[in-house]
Amino acid sequence: MAKDKKLVEAITSMDEDFAQWYTDVVKKAELCDYSSVKGCMVIKPDGYALWENIQHELDRRFKEVGVRNVSMPMFIPESLLQKEKDHVEGFAPEVAWVTHGGLEELQERLCVRPTSETLFCDFYARDIQSYRDLPKVYNQWCSVVRWEKTTRPFLRSREFLWQEGHTAHATAEEAEERTIQMLNVYADFCEDFLAIPVVRGQKTDKEKFAGAESTYTIEALMHDGKALQSGTSHNFGDGFAKAFGIQYSDKDNQLKYVHQTSWGLSTRIIGAIIMVHGDNEGLVLPPKLAPVQVVIVPIRQQAEGVLEKARELEKTLSNFRVKVDDSDKSPGWKFSESEMRGIPVRIEIGPKDLEAGQAVLVRRDTHEKMTVALTEIEAKIGELLETIHHDMYERAKAHRDAHTYDAHNFAELKELADHKPGFIRAMWCGCQECEEKLKEEAGVTSRCMPFKQEKIADTCVYCGKPAVKMVYWGKAY
Amino acid sequence: MAKDKKLVEAITSMDEDFAQWYTDVVKKAELCDYSSVKGCMVIKPDGYALWENIQHELDRRFKEVGVRNVSMPMFIPESLLQKEKDHVEGFAPEVAWVTHGGLEELQERLCVRPTSETLFCDFYARDIQSYRDLPKVYNQWCSVVRWEKTTRPFLRSREFLWQEGHTAHATAEEAEERTIQMLNVYADFCEDFLAIPVVRGQKTDKEKFAGAESTYTIEALMHDGKALQSGTSHNFGDGFAKAFGIQYSDKDNQLKYVHQTSWGLSTRIIGAIIMVHGDNEGLVLPPKLAPVQVVIVPIRQQAEGVLEKARELEKTLSNFRVKVDDSDKSPGWKFSESEMRGIPVRIEIGPKDLEAGQAVLVRRDTHEKMTVALTEIEAKIGELLETIHHDMYERAKAHRDAHTYDAHNFAELKELADHKPGFIRAMWCGCQECEEKLKEEAGVTSRCMPFKQEKIADTCVYCGKPAVKMVYWGKAY
Numbered sequence: 016m017a018k019d020k021k022l023v024e025a026i027t028s029m030d031e032d033f034a035q036w037y038t039d040v041v042k043k044a045e046l047c048d049y050s051s052v053k054g055c056m057v058i059k060p061d062g063y064a065l066w067e068n069i070q071h072e073l074d075r076r077f078k079e080v081g082v083r084n085v086s087m088p089m090f091i092p093e094s095l096l097q098k099e100k101d102h103v104e105g106f107a108p109e110v111a112w113v114t115h116g117g118l119e120e121l122q123e124r125l126c127v128r129p130t131s132e133t134l135f136c137d138f139y140a141r142d143i144q145s146y147r148d149l150p151k152v153y154n155q156w157c158s159v160v161r162w163e164k165t166t167r168p169f170l171r172s173r174e175f176l177w178q179e180g181h182t183a184h185a186t187a188e189e190a191e192e193r194t195i196q197m198l199n200v201y202a203d204f205c206e207d208f209l210a211i212p213v214v215r216g217q218k219t220d221k222e223k224f225a226g227a228e229s230t231y232t233i234e235a236l237m238h239d240g241k242a243l244q245s246g247t248s249h250n251f252g253d254g255f256a257k258a259f260g261i262q263y264s265d266k267d268n269q270l271k272y273v274h275q276t277s278w279g280l281s282t283r284i285i286g287a288i289i290m291v292h293g294d295n296e297g298l299v300l301p302p303k304l305a306p307v308q309v310v311i312v313p314i315r316q317q318a319e320g321v322l323e324k325a326r327e328l329e330k331t332l333s334n335f336r337v338k339v340d341d342s343d344k345s346p347g348w349k350f351s352e353s354e355m356r357g358i359p360v361r362i363e364i365g366p367k368d369l370e371a372g373q374a375v376l377v378r379r380d381t382h383e384k385m386t387v388a389l390t391e392i393e394a395k396i397g398e399l400l401e402t403i404h405h406d407m408y409e410r411a412k413a414h415r416d417a418h419t420y421d422a423h424n425f426a427e428l429k430e431l432a433d434h435k436p437g438f439i440r441a442m443w444c445g446c447q448e449c450e451e452k453l454k455e456e457a458g459v460t461s462r463c464m465p466f467k468q469e470k471i472a473d474t475c476v477y478c479g480k481p482a483v484k485m486v487y488w489g490k491a492y
Numbered sequence: 493m494a495k496d497k498k499l500v501e502a503i504t505s506m507d508e509d510f511a512q513w514y515t516d517v518v519k520k521a522e523l524c525d526y527s528s529v530k531g532c533m534v535i536k537p538d539g540y541a542l543w544e545n546i547q548h549e550l551d552r553r554f555k556e557v558g559v560r561n562v563s564m565p566m567f568i569p570e571s572l573l574q575k576e577k578d579h580v581e582g583f584a585p586e587v588a589w590v591t592h593g594g595l596e597e598l599q600e601r602l603c604v605r606p607t608s609e610t611l612f613c614d615f616y617a618r619d620i621q622s623y624r625d626l627p628k629v630y631n632q633w634c635s636v637v638r639w640e641k642t643t644r645p646f647l648r649s650r651e652f653l654w655q656e657g658h659t660a661h662a663t664a665e666e667a668e669e670r671t672i673q674m675l676n677v678y679a680d681f682c683e684d685f686l687a688i689p690v691v692r693g694q695k696t697d698k699e700k701f702a703g704a705e706s707t708y709t710i711e712a713l714m715h716d717g718k719a720l721q722s723g724t725s726h727n728f729g730d731g732f733a734k735a736f737g738i739q740y741s742d743k744d745n746q747l748k749y750v751h752q753t754s755w756g757l758s759t760r761i762i763g764a765i766i767m768v769h770g771d772n773e774g775l776v777l778p779p780k781l782a783p784v785q786v787v788i789v790p791i792r793q794q795a796e797g798v799l800e801k802a803r804e805l806e807k808t809l810s811n812f813r814v815k816v817d818d819s820d821k822s823p824g825w826k827f828s829e830s831e832m833r834g835i836p837v838r839i840e841i842g843p844k845d846l847e848a849g850q851a852v853l854v855r856r857d858t859h860e861k862m863t864v865a866l867t868e869i870e871a872k873i874g875e876l877l878e879t880i881h882h883d884m885y886e887r888a889k890a891h892r893d894a895h896t897y898d899a900h901n902f903a904e905l906k907e908l909a910d911h912k913p914g915f916i917r918a919m920w921c922g923c924q925e926c927e928e929k930l931k932e933e934a935g936v937t938s939r940c941m942p943f944k945q946e947k948i949a950d951t952c953v954y955c956g957k958p959a960v961k962m963v964y965w966g967k968a969y
Contacts, residue, residue, distance in 0.1 A: 048615070048618070048619070050564070050611070050614070051569060051572055052567045052568070052602065052611075055565035055566075055567060056565070057562065057563070057564055057565070058562055058563040059562055060561065060630065063561050063562050064561070083537035083540075083541075084537065084541070084544060085534065085535055085536055086534070086535035086543070086653060087527070087534055088527050088529040088532035088533070088534070088651055089532075089566075089604075089635060090532060091529070092528060095528055108594055109594050110594070111567075111593050111594075111602075112591060112592040112593075113588045113590050114590075114591045114592065115589040115591065116589075116639040116650075117587070117639040118585055125588075127566075127590065127604070134527070137527070137528050138525070138527065138534050141525070142525070153537065158563075158566060158634075160566070162593040173593075174565055176563060
């Protein structure tokens with residue numbers, strides 16, 4: 016077995032070099048690859064299968080709360096991008112420009128959408144007339160382009176896949192409600208489906224989206240103690256509506272501006288899945304997400320009845336996503352490979368098991384082995400997948416909680432920032448200057464003002480003036 | 493009721509002006525809308541729901557034959573596009589060029605993919621080493637851009653949604669097999685799911701895809717007698733493999749070039765659905781595709797028990813995609829609207845029906861009305877949806893057959909082309925000159941050389957030389 020194991024190339028240990036470990040996992044688990052287009056990636060079948068499952072589950076949750084899908088153009092005329100001042104300032108420096116169509120130069124440049132607020136606004140301005148047309152709760156699944164200088168697979172690339180929801184409402188209250196509702200859809204999805212615990216909160220003004228009145232976020236903590244913003248939801252108030260002239264005639268016959276929101280979750284979340292759950296053997300997939308939940312590895316598969324039994328077992332387990340690995344590799348190689356790919360449960364079955372009417376189950380997350388009678392295996396797998404989900408969530412939460420620290424003054428914060436990777440909870444006076452100083456002097460940014468506030472101290476961790484909010488600070492991807 | 497009907501704006505009659513009828517249906521059924529980006533469309537929720545159902549069903553059929561989904565970049569560096577000579581000649585004149593990223597001019601222009609052969613080839617050249625890596629049967633769902641001069645919703649737009657499959661095989665035989673297999677997947681999908689009969693065949697050299705050795709197509713006949721190419725499958729032989737250096741070491745340790753295919757089906761198919769099945773009341777959706785299969789319209793919905801019964805019925809019919817229209821519009825308006833949107837079955841239920849324990853079912857395709865006991869309604873709806881699918885297919889096929897003509901000589905062909913919109917079957921000598929003359933002098937192009945060949949005559953319909961193939965000719969979208 017030792018010899019077999021060596022055949023599967025080892026990956027860098029995560030404690031030795033976390034960044035290299037990440038790159039190794041992405042490559043060896045065959046999730047994605049670089050392309051000839053600088054900064055753009057090829058998502059390979061095993062990586063795309065994750066995105067398909069994410070899409071499928073999230074889309075189901077969207078439809079439960081009244082979201083309808085549409086498709087908008089990928090191009091934005093320059094004049095359209097410029098209509099909302101803060102928005103264009105935020106995005107214009109990082110967009111790709113189309114200047115020629117066919118053999119001719121365009122009269123007006125088009126940018127490839129970095130996000131589609133302007134396109135939805137332009138559409139809504141034509142499509143919304145009366146209060147009867149509201150609310151509009153639309154979403155699209157697409158890719159967007161931002162001309163990043165440095166890129167990393169899933170975490171930051173020039174083109175990435177995402178969904179972007181864009182809504183229009185009659186009142187400010189309804190828009191705020193929708194903004195929070197969608198943030199909660201993301202948070203529940205991360206926790207219930209991906210086994211990733213998240214902190215729900217609001218971004219500070221400095222960190223909010225270009226053009227938004229308020230931005231809400233879910234923040235997850237990676238294994239190395241760095242944070243990853245995993246989904247955001249923005250309330251635009253009537254700012255875009257005024258810039259684009261999106262008005263409706265209300266029941267009282269008055270023309271009123273709509274109130275808008277947008278919200279997005281991207282393939283970045285795959286980076287979070289890798290960095291929250293992965294270990295030194297590779298990927299560890301949460302069972303509800305895993306494209307293959309159970310791999311059956313026949314031991315001595317040439318021996319009489321072994322492969323037949325493996326296939327029989329595959330049929331017995333057809334309520335799960337199950338696969339028999341009948342390739343001509345050795346069992347040891349198959350073990351390592353299924354571990355690298357993060358398959359939640361492995362079943363080993365050989366001649367001795369056949370005789371005893373049993374099989375060996377191995378958990379990917381804990382490597383725990385158990386022998387189970389074949390007659391009980393279906394029920395056992397069902398239980399086990401639920402247990403694994405539960406344990407993965409609890410482990411990630413325990414890790415996060417163990418790496419969440421309180422700082423009562425700047426010295427404490429600086430000490431934590433320098434030596435204890437994780438979230439730092441500290442009070443803040445609300446002024447942008449302190450936020451900038453904390454970044455400059457301690458290298459941390461505000462991740463969010465959590466909905467669940469706690470009063471750690473009375474004064475701002477930096478300036479000592481009266482505090483208004485408890486903030487999660489940290490280093491982030 | 494007559495008064496109500498007037499409230500729903502009439503559409504142009506299809507016999508009066510088919511093109512205007514098409515535009516009216518697209519607009520009034522709220523399938524799509526123009527955008528501020530010239531030549532690009534917004535696909536609205538009711539239109540996008542069609543594409544989602546198409547995607548879902550086609551993707552299921554793909555996966556049954558071993559297709560795996562991936563995601564490639566949307567940009568192609570100019571040098572990559574130029575690697576295969578015929579391909580670049582076919583596409584370069586109609587692509588959009590990105591010249592600036594952020595604030596800087598790019599060193600090399602990138603085109604927005606018009607199709608992704610070059611990207612897949614570039615990827616396969618790195619990803620394929622050994623015969624063990626073959627076959628590769630990958631697909632992506634995405635949008636592509638072609639800088640068309642004149643555009644029409646769904647039929648021709650500068651950006652459109654599609655799927656593109658790209659495969660690599662060890663042998664020429666296997667590639668040819670896959671090319672035909674995928675064409676048959678498209679054809680079966682059109683017939684079994686969309687109720688659209690298609691002619692399966694091969695394109696002539698003049699009409700084949702840029703860079704392909706052979707192109708296969710499915711051709712459908714629209715209500716106005718024009719053809720629509722509804723899906724294509726291409727065999728590239730080893731042409732791209734040689735241009736991109738895609739080699740594998742075979743079992744005999746020899747380096748060999750792979751053989752490749754590609755195949756695509758786009759949102760154009762929505763145009764076909766409209767133009768094959770639609771009528772003067774609007775859209776007629778095939779039942780398996782329809783996002784809403786059954787609409788329940790309460791009559792006198794304020795009357796006691798009516799709305800409750802409608803909702804009860806909705807629950808009884810939960811195996812189908814069913815919706816109660818409880819808006820404050822009149823029943824007449826709701827009838828017209830559900831007809832415009834093409835919902836296959838309407839159920840009318842009012843106080844008198846409640847008393848009699850029955851409801852009225854109305855077929856969208858034939859306007860046939862039937863009274864059904866509430867106890868039998870679930871079984872009846874199941875049957876009815878199947879019958880409607882069957883009848884829609886048969887009607888479309890009868891229409892196509894009635895508009896398929898044989899021409900034995902040029903005079904006959906010219907007469908048909910001028911006066912009888914439809915397919916013209918005629919023999920051909922195989923030379924491109926005759927094909928060009930037929931276009932010039934009769935305005936028809938070769939749609940395909942059908943797999944089911946029949947010998948209509950011995951000689952070419954144009955030049956009189958010995959014929960090699962029977963060809964479907966026609967005017968096309």
